[in-house]
Amino acid sequence: MVDPDRLTETFLEMIRRASTELPADVVEALDKGREAERRDSLAEKALVTILDNVDLARQKVAPICQDTGTPVMWIHHPIGVSTRVLEKAMVDAVRQATARQFLRPNAVDTLTGKNTGVGTGRGIPFLHFEEWDSPDIEVRMILKGGGSENVGAQYKLPDNALGAGRDLEGVRRVLLDAVFQAQGKGCSPGTLGVCIGGDRVSGYEESKRQLLRPLPDVNPVPELAELEARVLKEGNELGVGPMGFGGRTTLLGVKVGVLDRLPACYFVTISYLCWAGRRAGVRIGEGGDVTWLS
Amino acid sequence: MAELKIPVDDEAVIRELKVGDFVELTGRMITGRDAAHKWLLEEPREDVAPYMKGTMIYQCGPVVRKNPDGSYVFVAAGPTTSIREEPYEADVICQYGLRGVIGKGGMGQKTLDGLGRCGAVYLHAVGGAAQVLANSVTKVERVFMLEEFGVPEALWVIHVERFPVMVTMDSHGQSLHRVVEAESRRKLEELLGLETL
Ligand code: SF4
Numbered sequence: 001m002v003d004p005d006r007l008t009e010t011f012l013e014m015i016r017r018a019s020t021e022l023p024a025d026v027v028e029a030l031d032k033g034r035e036a037e038r039r040d041s042l043a044e045k046a047l048v049t050i051l052d053n054v055d056l057a058r059q060k061v062a063p064i065c066q067d068t069g070t071p072v073m074w075i076h077h078p079i080g081v082s083t084r085v086l087e088k089a090m091v092d093a094v095r096q097a098t099a100r101q102f103l104r105p106n107a108v109d110t111l112t113g114k115n116t117g118v119g120t121g122r123g124i125p126f127l128h129f130e131e132w133d134s135p136d137i138e139v140r141m142i143l144k145g146g147g148s149e150n151v152g153a154q155y156k157l158p159d160n161a162l163g164a165g166r167d168l169e170g171v172r173r174v175l176l177d178a179v180f181q182a183q184g185k186g187c188s189p190g191t192l193g194v195c196i197g198g199d200r201v202s203g204y205e206e207s208k209r210q211l212l213r214p215l216p217d218v219n220p221v222p223e224l225a226e227l228e229a230r231v232l233k234e235g236n237e238l239g240v241g242p243m244g245f246g247g248r249t250t251l252l253g254v255k256v257g258v259l260d261r262l263p264a265c266y267f268v269t270i271s272y273l274c275w276a277g278r279r280a281g282v283r284i285g286e287g288g289d290v291t292w293l294s
Numbered sequence: 295m296a297e298l299k300i301p302v303d304d305e306a307v308i309r310e311l312k313v314g315d316f317v318e319l320t321g322r323m324i325t326g327r328d329a330a331h332k333w334l335l336e337e338p339r340e341d342v343a344p345y346m347k348g349t350m351i352y353q354c355g356p357v358v359r360k361n362p363d364g365s366y367v368f369v370a371a372g373p374t375t376s377i378r379e380e381p382y383e384a385d386v387i388c389q390y391g392l393r394g395v396i397g398k399g400g401m402g403q404k405t406l407d408g409l410g411r412c413g414a415v416y417l418h419a420v421g422g423a424a425q426v427l428a429n430s431v432t433k434v435e436r437v438f439m440l441e442e443f444g445v446p447e448a449l450w451v452i453h454v455e456r457f458p459v460m461v462t463m464d465s466h467g468q469s470l471h472r473v474v475e476a477e478s479r480r481k482l483e484e485l486l487g488l489e490t491l
């Protein structure tokens with residue numbers, strides 16, 4: 001039987017890691033970007049500032065960005081573990097993380113405009129549960145910032161203006177348009193989480209789940225791996241650059257998933273993750289042993 | 295370009311700044327976002343005016359810690375999206391004699407015109423760099439409208455040292471945002487083999 005207090009404690013530590021420590025692969029990609037930029041360009045300066053900021057946050061155990069976003073979490077649990085117990089432990093963890101300033105109070109009552117003050121609210125955090133055969137509990141999460149959430153998009157194919165039909169070439173076209181439309185506003189350089197297919201609900205969920213993949217992860221489907229590599233290259237050729245200052249580093253990664261669709265629908269859904277691609281995870285064994293994932 | 299001391303007495307110093315310059319600010323400035331901008335234009339705010347003349351307004355909703363002795367420390371202080379202040383900013387600049395705005399994402403034509411007319415610049419801070427920017431805040435001198443607006447929306451008078459920003463809109467009608475958008479649009483059309491979107 002899982003001990004709810006231990007769970008809360010472990011979840012709190014996972015959230016602290018997410019908010020204050022940027023995953024190594026993201027730091028590496030930002031550093032590569034810095035090297036690729038022209039010396040003394042604004043793009044280079046922006047990336048230097050970002051990398052300094054990441055170091056400082058880790059040292060000070062303080063949030064990388066003041067917008068600590070929405071905690072979006074996928075929870076796998078064994079047969080017989082109550083999802084209500086898990087949910088309560090997670091909500092408590094988010095509240096404690098907010099009280100300890102790892103998270104900003106980020107839930108606003110949409111009707112009154114009043115901040116709930118505790119970091120949680122209706123639909124916040126966003127939790128997705130799945131039962132599995134393993135005896136372990138596994139949680140994977142991202143903190144999804146508001147500025148980057150605002151530049152997400154859902155396209156409906158065909159899109160005549162972009163010459164985008166219902167095939168992977170059409171997908172490529174709308175993805176490049178989305179990168180162009182975002183400019184620097186989602187705090188570029190960012191990562192595209194993409195879902196081809198699905199409906200208007202499942203598409204966004206899958207597009208966010210794609211953002212759990214580490215940047216070096218190669219898509220097991222060869223056509224999609226090719227699409228990811230091509231959009232990454234061409235997205236960077238657009239020249240938007242860090243913060244929209246112009247430059248070579250606009251995207252850090254492109255991650256594409258697929259869901260089946262209705263015959264009448266062909267959605268391409270894009271979630272944009274800002275440079276502060278805060279990802280974390282934990283696996284809790286049957287005996288309570290904890291393994292940190294990234 | 296190295297350090298720029300603020301407040302700036304001489305308008306010529308601001309007129310020299312060009313799109314693409316990197317600047318580090320040292321001196322005194324004030325924060326203000328949505329509520330502050332609206333309030334500043336409702337009527338002349340005599341008590342705040344001296345803290346605005348010749349300096350920059352930083353569009354920022356900081357996280358602030360209060361010390362036991364009553365003083366304040368900026369804990370996280372990244373820029374917020376500027377375009378929301380587009381209806382107000384040019385008037386705030388010209389009425390209060392500001393020499394600049396600091397934010398992210400750039401602003402529109404009305405602000406660009408205001409920069410030219412009144413001798414000011416738009417400075418882009420690095421979005422999300424909350425720790426680096428908070429670290430450059432060396433002192434919180436005083437705060438206006440804290441009770442009424444709350445911490446993020448209050449007007450904080452702060453001292454900064456080597457606060458890093460990029461000039462992306464200048465007082466000569468130039469905007470880096472416009473240039474990057476036009477160039478990336480051209481590139482997109484080329485990649486997609488489209489005539490004109
Ligand atoms: S988009 Fe990301 S980096 Fe930018 S302010 Fe929001 S959370 Fe921070």
